[in-house]
Amino acid sequence: MSIFRSWLLIVGLATALAVADTALNPRARTVVLAGGPPDEITLLAARTHRGPLLWIDARTDAEFSRDHIPEALPLNADHWDAQVAQVLRSWQPGCRIIVYCSQSGCGASRNAADRLRRDYRLPDVWVLRGGWAAWEKAVVR
């Protein structure tokens, strides 16, 4: 009984600390509750998407050559004009685009997704949460 009470006390204190921390750091709370940027998509959601899907690899050409998601197209800032033409040849209206780079926070996938939306007016463009690392981890499993 006493162990149970101790456990309850620790959980209660931890909860109180978490609540206090959340109140003192509202920005951190937003990130946790929102689950990341609004244009991010999880690998699970990407794989269960019904409908046409176009994977875009925003990593360097060397990384793309080593390995990539099957049927993904390369699109990086170094060869943007040539590669975006290939992407837009493959795209169809109603097609979902998911861009990835090496891992979370790598930046290149968000840059590419932003450009596709802003400059080319493409709808339904997403960024893969966790990037290539998330894909590799899932494949290894």
Place this chain on the structure above:
Amino acid sequence: MRRTTAIWRKRAACIALGLLAGQWPAAATGLKWDATEVTLALRWNADSGIARFTFVNEGPGQVKITDLTPGCGCTAALPSKTTFAAGERGEVTVEFKAGNRAGSFRIPIAVQTSEPAGAATLLLIATIEDAITFDNRFIYWQKAEPRGPRRVRIKAVDSLPVAFGGIEVENPAFSAKLEPHGPGGREFELVVTPPAGDVSAFTSIVLRARLGDAKLERAYTLLARTL
């Protein structure tokens, strides 16, 4: 009574351990960054720009920066020196080469230090002014949609003299011409006409422009497609 005291001692020890475990990583980190995110704004004609990430070594001992890896070949990152004594301030300088880029770019820089928990990721947000903006760089005609001409609005930044040198249309089944739009000579419309009939076709359209008094040459690519 003794039993109660012992239980409370155990509880206190558990709580103290829990709190220590929560605080330990923060206490062990030596470099405290003033900001891990820095914004760099560049004019359209800038070749490069420099951002600075400053920090202080708040750890008890010296810290060595062992590796800096930018997430883009367009950046080079250098620390002011490699080893920093306790309490010493320093900075990492990041040079961003704009090249022909325009728009906003997020470039992470991975920092590794001699401390096991000293890894950090800095983020450079570089915004390069667009000398010329397009309301769309991709136009397309759906299947069975009338194949009439489409217009793309083009605008030069304020007070920038611009002259277009030519238009190259890769696929001759398409045609494109540039028309001035409004007064001032800084707004234009590109009129793109697709091939007649229900055919699938694709083309790139390259616009060559000379910008500013120095007449810097830039090429802009638009894409057009019939489905």
